[in-house]
Amino acid sequence: xxxxxxxxxxxxxxxxxxxxxxxxxxxxxxxxxxxxxxxxxxxxxxxxxxxxxxxxxxxxxxxxxxxxxxxxxxxxxxxxxxxxxxxxxxxxxxxxxxxxxxxxxxxxxx
Amino acid sequence: xxxxxxxxxxxxxxxxxxxxxxxxxxxxxxxxxxxxxxxxxxxxxxxxxxxxxxxxxxxxxxxxxxxxxxxxxxxxxxxxxxxxxxxxxxxxxxxxxxxxxxxxxxxxxxxxxxx
Numbered sequence: 180x181x182x183x184x185x186x187x188x189x190x191x192x193x194x195x196x197x198x199x200x201x202x203x204x205x206x207x208x209x210x211x212x213x214x215x216x217x218x219x220x221x222x223x224x225x226x227x228x229x230x231x232x233x234x235x236x237x238x239x240x241x242x243x244x245x246x247x248x249x250x251x252x253x254x255x256x257x258x259x260x261x262x263x264x265x266x267x268x269x270x271x272x273x274x275x276x277x278x279x280x281x282x283x284x285x286x287x288x289x
Numbered sequence: 290x291x292x293x294x295x296x297x298x299x300x301x302x303x304x305x306x307x308x309x310x311x312x313x314x315x316x317x318x319x320x321x322x323x324x325x326x327x328x329x330x331x332x333x334x335x336x337x338x339x340x341x342x343x344x345x346x347x348x349x350x351x352x353x354x355x356x357x358x359x360x361x362x363x364x365x366x367x368x369x370x371x372x373x374x375x376x377x378x379x380x381x382x383x384x385x386x387x388x389x390x391x392x393x394x395x396x397x398x399x400x401x402x403x404x
Binding site for chain 1: 293295322324329330331332334337377379381383389390391392393394395396397398400
């Protein structure tokens with residue numbers, strides 16, 4: 180079975196600064212990788228996903244992620260964050276089944 | 290307008306009562322899932338169903354039950370045997386691609402509180 184580790188539980192950052200949310204995974208089979216965002220008291224919304232092909236994946240709201248097979252990582256980045264990016268972010272891996280990380284709370288301060 | 294609906298949004302239960310959470314999708318997805326979310330613990334899988342009239346236990350199925358009589362519907366019953374049911378419950382659906390689960394689409398969630 181596969182597993183996901185999100186390396187930071189909380190990431191505070193100032194508005195317009197760059198941000199990176201880190202995600203490592205483990206799996207013995209080929210996987211699909213996802214990043215989801217959750218706003219308070221709402222369901223999860225897909226930001227981006229990697230199924231195959233280019234290792235740099237672009238998603239909604241200016242986010243992007245890079246799949247690194249040798250380092251088993253799928254870190255999420257945004258070059259300039261906005262107050263509205265404040266939310267919980269989940270990394271997920273799909274192989275035999277779907278596994279979610281514990282989440283990273285991104286707080287963007289003015 | 291396709292999507293997943295969950296009802297109710299907020300639910301209060303007295304100890305010893307069973308309650309049923311509704312989940313409906315019109316995305317024509319074969320697979321449906323129920324997750325429980327607690328603060329700082331991410332999502333934990335309760336049950337999932339890949340086809341009508343069939344479902345499997347997830348990691349934390351004890352105290353819960355489900356049915357899948359229609360493709361569109363996957364209700365979750367929280368029974369009195371569930372010792373700590375207060376949580377945020379999320380329903381999702383998906384297609385599969387090459388044997389692996391592709392994007393899961395989530396409902397807005399139901400917050401259950403036991404009084």
